[in-house]
Structures are given as structure tokens and as C-alpha cells.
Amino acid sequence: MKLSAELKSFQDRLGHTFKRPELLAQAVTHASMSSANRDDNQRLEFLGDRVLGLVMAEALLKLDTGATEGQLAPRFNALVRKETCADVARQIDLGAVLRLGRSEMLSGGRRKQALLGDSIEAVLAAVYLDAGFETAKTLILRLWGDRVKNVDEDARDAKTALQEWAQARGLQPPSYVEVSRAGPDHAPVFTIAAELETGERREATAGSKRQAEQAAAGNLLSALEQSA
Missing domain, CATH: 1.10.1520.10 (Ribonuclease III domain)
Structure with missing residues (x-):
């Protein structure tokens, strides 16, 4: 060939x-x-x-x-x-x-x-x-x-890091809610919210649910660390 x-x-x-x-x-x-x-x-x-x-x-x-x-x-x-x-x-x-x-x-x-x-x-x-x-x-x-x-010695994906942050404070694991889905079936765009039981919440948009969840978790974790 x-x-x-x-x-x-x-x-x-x-x-x-x-x-x-x-x-x-x-x-x-x-x-x-x-x-x-x-x-x-x-x-x-x-x-x-x-x-x-x-x-x-x-x-x-x-x-x-x-x-x-x-x-x-x-x-x-x-x-x-x-x-x-x-x-x-x-x-x-x-x-x-x-x-x-x-x-x-x-x-x-x-x-x-x-x-x-x-x-x-x-x-x-x-x-x-x-x-x-x-x-x-x-x-x-x-x-x-x-x-x-x-590679970061504490390399973790954002969802894992957020879950560990919550567990260290005696909270339930974060939940992920699909806020919206747009675009055609072959190229959907998802907006996902990461939420803690205490009410903190951040959203993110991406071309797959997994990517949007990771981005939302990262956004929430950053906000929590900045407010600490």
C-alpha cells in the first residue's frame, strides 16, 4: 500500500x-x-x-x-x-x-x-x-x-479535586446538573452546573458532558479557593 x-x-x-x-x-x-x-x-x-x-x-x-x-x-x-x-x-x-x-x-x-x-x-x-x-x-x-x-505531583482532574475538597469538609460529593443542551445532534453543546449541598455553584459549557462537568468543577474549585 x-x-x-x-x-x-x-x-x-x-x-x-x-x-x-x-x-x-x-x-x-x-x-x-x-x-x-x-x-x-x-x-x-x-x-x-x-x-x-x-x-x-x-x-x-x-x-x-x-x-x-x-x-x-x-x-x-x-x-x-x-x-x-x-x-x-x-x-x-x-x-x-x-x-x-x-x-x-x-x-x-x-x-x-x-x-x-x-x-x-x-x-x-x-x-x-x-x-x-x-x-x-x-x-x-x-x-x-x-x-x-x-507532571504535577498532586495531579488530579477537576472533578476529583472538587470531590476531595468537599469530603475533607464533611460535605456530600458535588452534583452535576445539565442546565441546557444546544446545537444539532451531531455537534451538541452542553452547559453543566457543578453544585455543593451548601449552595455554591458554577457553570461551564463544552462540546461533551464530560468536558463541561470538568470545566464546571474547575470553575467552582477556583471560586472556593479564592474565597477561602
Whole structure:
């Protein structure tokens, strides 16, 4: 199989030349473009998530030999979560070469955080299948770069941090309420409110419920810390 000029350029940005280019072609094919003769990247995404997890777990253990599981877990989560994966995908302009169906393309799929995060995992799996674990590991550590050694020692997502803040004060976990949903079905926009039983509340808007909940939690936590 011959790669297009765009995928050859992407190989350069990625830093890996595929012996089996069909793996890369599959890795950049979204489910909206799959067909009987064209596999999508969902199975590769499943594998890539595990490859990434193993590499990061090993790297964190090596970086801090005295860290407890409780210290390592939030750092690990910060390095493998969709937001970080999507950031790496943008770093190598993965969105530019994704094969998307028309509706997904029109809804801004090349910029969607979840889609980019899933796709970089598929690309990592393709590298693993093409050249083995050590090659995939070297590539992952290069792409993640200083994120590994600079990961916040108390790295937690906003929802976890807010829940811990509430529990430390004897409060029930925060609740998340869908305030509104706008936009077409293929590109919804959600407004979510994060609330504490004591009445504090902040809202946020994003393209997925998960992102909106995280943003609302972050907004509320910031407000609580500023008023402390």
C-alpha cells in the first residue's frame, strides 16, 4: 500500500516510518468513514490505550522510586487522560490527516478533543504492531516529552479535586446538573452546573458532558479557593 503525500508528511511529524503503511491508514480512519472494505481505528484505539498506560506506568515508577501508589495514580491519570492525548495529537497535527465522514467533518471533528485523543491512541497501537513495544515506548516518551517529569505531583482532574475538597469538609460529593443542551445532534453543546449541598455553584459549557462537568468543577474549585 502506498501512502498519500499527507500521510507521508505525517510520518515525518510522528517520527516513525511504517513498514506496514496499512496500519497507519487504519489508525487515522474514524468510524464515520468505515466500510466493508475499510477498517476504522476503534480496535487500534483499544490497544493503544493499553500500550500508552504501560509505558506511562513504567516511566513514573522509574522517575520516582519512592512514590506510593496514591501518589503515582493521579500522575498517571494526568498523563493518559483524553485531554493530554488530544494535546499530543495537536502537537503533531494529527487532525489534518484524519479520515472523517461528512457529518463528522462538518461538525469540526478534526478539532474535537475526544476524537483526537482516541486517534492518537490508535496511532500508538499502529506503531506498536508495526515495530514492537520498545519502538512504541521510545516514540511515546518522545512525544509526551517533559509532560512526564513535570507532571504535577498532586495531579488530579477537576472533578476529583472538587470531590476531595468537599469530603475533607464533611460535605456530600458535588452534583452535576445539565442546565441546557444546544446545537444539532451531531455537534451538541452542553452547559453543566457543578453544585455543593451548601449552595455554591458554577457553570461551564463544552462540546461533551464530560468536558463541561470538568470545566464546571474547575470553575467552582477556583471560586472556593479564592474565597477561602
